[in-house]
Amino acid sequence: MSIPESKEPGSAPSPRSFAIAHQRPRNSFVGCSRITDYEVLGKLGEGTFGEVHRAKSKKTGALVALKKIIMHNEKDGFPITALREIKLLKLLSHKNVLSLEDMAVEHPARSSDKRKKPIMYMVTPYMDHDLSGLLDNPSVHFTEPQIKCYMLQLLEGLKYLHENRILHRDMKAANLLINNKGILQIADFGLARHYEGEVPKPGRGGGEGRRDYTSLVVTRWYRPPELLMHLKRYTTAIDMWGVGCVFGEMLVGKPILAGESDGHQLEIIFELCGTPTDENMPGWRSLPGAEALQPRPRIGNLSQRFRDYGPGAVSLLKELLKLDWRSRINAIDALKHPYFSTAPLPARPHELPSFEESHELDRRKFHDRRAALPPAPKGGTVGRGPHDGPNASFSGDGFANRNGVNGGRYPRNSRGPEDRVPAWHRDRGLPPRPPPPADGDHPDGYRDGRGGGRPRGGGGGGGRQDVDTYIPSYDRDGPRRDDRRPPPPRRDDRDVRRHDWGDRRRDYDDRSRNSRTRSRSRSPIRDWDRDRERDRDRDRDRDRDRDRDRDRDTYRR
Ligand SMILES: Nc1ncnc2c1ncn2[C@@H]1O[C@H](COP(=O)(O)OP(=O)(O)OP(=O)(O)O)[C@@H](O)[C@H]1O
Numbered sequence: 001m002s003i004p005e006s007k008e009p010g011s012a013p014s015p016r017s018f019a020i021a022h023q024r025p026r027n028s029f030v031g032c033s034r035i036t037d038y039e040v041l042g043k044l045g046e047g048t049f050g051e052v053h054r055a056k057s058k059k060t061g062a063l064v065a066l067k068k069i070i071m072h073n074e075k076d077g078f079p080i081t082a083l084r085e086i087k088l089l090k091l092l093s094h095k096n097v098l099s100l101e102d103m104a105v106e107h108p109a110r111s112s113d114k115r116k117k118p119i120m121y122m123v124t125p126y127m128d129h130d131l132s133g134l135l136d137n138p139s140v141h142f143t144e145p146q147i148k149c150y151m152l153q154l155l156e157g158l159k160y161l162h163e164n165r166i167l168h169r170d171m172k173a174a175n176l177l178i179n180n181k182g183i184l185q186i187a188d189f190g191l192a193r194h195y196e197g198e199v200p201k202p203g204r205g206g207g208e209g210r211r212d213y214t215s216l217v218v219t220r221w222y223r224p225p226e227l228l229m230h231l232k233r234y235t236t237a238i239d240m241w242g243v244g245c246v247f248g249e250m251l252v253g254k255p256i257l258a259g260e261s262d263g264h265q266l267e268i269i270f271e272l273c274g275t276p277t278d279e280n281m282p283g284w285r286s287l288p289g290a291e292a293l294q295p296r297p298r299i300g301n302l303s304q305r306f307r308d309y310g311p312g313a314v315s316l317l318k319e320l321l322k323l324d325w326r327s328r329i330n331a332i333d334a335l336k337h338p339y340f341s342t343a344p345l346p347a348r349p350h351e352l353p354s355f356e357e358s359h360e361l362d363r364r365k366f367h368d369r370r371a372a373l374p375p376a377p378k379g380g381t382v383g384r385g386p387h388d389g390p391n392a393s394f395s396g397d398g399f400a401n402r403n404g405v406n407g408g409r410y411p412r413n414s415r416g417p418e419d420r421v422p423a424w425h426r427d428r429g430l431p432p433r434p435p436p437p438a439d440g441d442h443p444d445g446y447r448d449g450r451g452g453g454r455p456r457g458g459g460g461g462g463g464r465q466d467v468d469t470y471i472p473s474y475d476r477d478g479p480r481r482d483d484r485r486p487p488p489p490r491r492d493d494r495d496v497r498r499h500d501w502g503d504r505r506r507d508y509d510d511r512s513r514n515s516r517t518r519s520r521s522r523s524p525i526r527d528w529d530r531d532r533e534r535d536r537d538r539d540r541d542r543d544r545d546r547d548r549d550r551d552r553d554t555y556r557r
Pocket residue numbers: 044045046047048049050052064065067098124125126127128129130133174175177187188190359360361433434
């Protein structure tokens with residue numbers, strides 16, 4: 001696949017020439033089948049669009065995933081986010097990018113309500129796991145060669161996307177699918193869009209952005225600092241930050257930057273990567289979201305927190321989690337990073353073990369199993385050791401050594417048996433998932449919500465003011481959180497376990513929105529968060545309308 005030449009070097013092709021250049025072989029996309037061509041086998045997950053089911057093609061016998069596209073508001077027609085995803089997936093063809101093989105339609109029964117519209121399903125190859133589900137599986141332990149193998153595939157997939165001017169804009173572990181042949185594929189293009197800037201060049205990071213896009217993208221835990229500070233002229237570097245978060249997550253076994261609000265997210269980023277300065281993030285002061293920021297100067301503790309994973313991992317992580325988006329490593333250079341050529345070398349996909357299926361909904365199964373298991377004897381190989389307290393599963397570094405490398409129980413050079421934690425005790429938040437906007441479908445990058453704008457998950461709380469925060473949350477309706485204990489009384493980045501996140505999240509957000517009922521916190525970032533909340537909401541509404549119009553123009557041209 002090649003990118004059409006433009007007159008001006010590095011200038012973006014028109015969406016039409018882009019589409020022409022990206023045509024896939026005709027036989028790689030069936031078109032429109034009927035749902036009866038598939039035998040539905042069971043639910044795999046619930047996405048923002050609707051449910052994802054495992055199914056078998058009656059014609060070929062192949063296992064597939066059917067993603068149901070729910071029309072929340074029928075008078076709005078087919079959701080534009082789904083159209084975007086379908087359009088992009090139809091164009092893309094790479095071994096590390098999930099392919100769209102077919103669309104299936106389910107017609108309402110003849111006798112039923114005449115106003116009922118047909119239901120559309122996206123048909124993709126069935127993948128045995130998503131990375132988040134796999135990390136949640138207590139019997140799975142990633143080795144270093146395995147992590148390197150997944151990282152290489154992720155970077156290859158992203159290099160392909162960026163070279164072809166696609167921004168994914170929702171990089172996270174739950175959107176990385178893995179099969180039992182060791183193949184990783186980037187999925188979920190609901191927020192992806194055509195990028196109009198220069199493609200990344202070796203040794204030149206992400207470069208400079210060329211035009212503005214909405215900054216209200218990327219699930220918060222994976223959202224880079226420049227987006228949190230509302231940079232609109234962003235680049236492919238936003239996806240590279242997400243790769244850094246996913247890399248850290250594979251090393252420690254759980255999300256590494258689990259912020260509870262946008263302000264808190266910045267706070268924990270600064271704690272890990274250092275506070276922004278004119279040297280490490282030139283121009284940060286002039287970003288709209290930085291005006292009132294007065295972070296306490298810190299140098300960052302990334303090296304210390306990840307020292308157990310070796311200098312190669314620390315070095316790559318530092319490159320991926322650079323505050324300066326212009327010099328943040330790009331996928332081309334990351335693939336050549338010495339981490340991948342230093343022993344232990346990356347495994348090849350076919351050398352990786354196969355695991356029992358791990359999807360979003362399987363987490364319930366893992367949690368139940370975890371709850372059912374008896375505690376291990378103290379001090380044993382997987383026992384909780386002498387520090388058998390509420391924080392026993394967390395290392396002094398602030399990260400649980402859940403699926404750490406080298407056998408997974410604890411990372412290299414860990415300090416001893418107190419670091420060892422029984423698998424079922426290694427609690428972990430479910431993957432972040434964006435809340436729906438209250439007003440349905442957003443062509444500017446928001447996804448449509450479920451149930452006519454009903455808030456989904458605990459995070460959003462509903463209402464327009466929530467649309468900026470792509471809030472990680474559990475599904476409040478699901479029984480899978482039942483085995484979680486109440487939240488600890490104070491927020492602490494060092495204790496990143498999330499219990500009943502949904503309720504905590506909403507409480508926090510509700511509180512932070514109602515400034516009259518709050519006392520001031522000691523954190524300047526949180527104060528800023530609170531004081532600026534209403535102004536930002538107003539600005540966002542205005543910006544979003546402008547972005548939406550602009551994006552509409554781009555996509556409909
Ligand atoms: N091809 C597939 N094979 C196996 N499982 C899949 C496949 N596609 C999706 N899933 C499962 O369904 C879940 C939701 O899918 P997806 O992320 O595409 O939907 P979404 O509506 O964008 O979800 P979200 O809002 O959580 O990002 C995934 O996390 C994964 O567990």
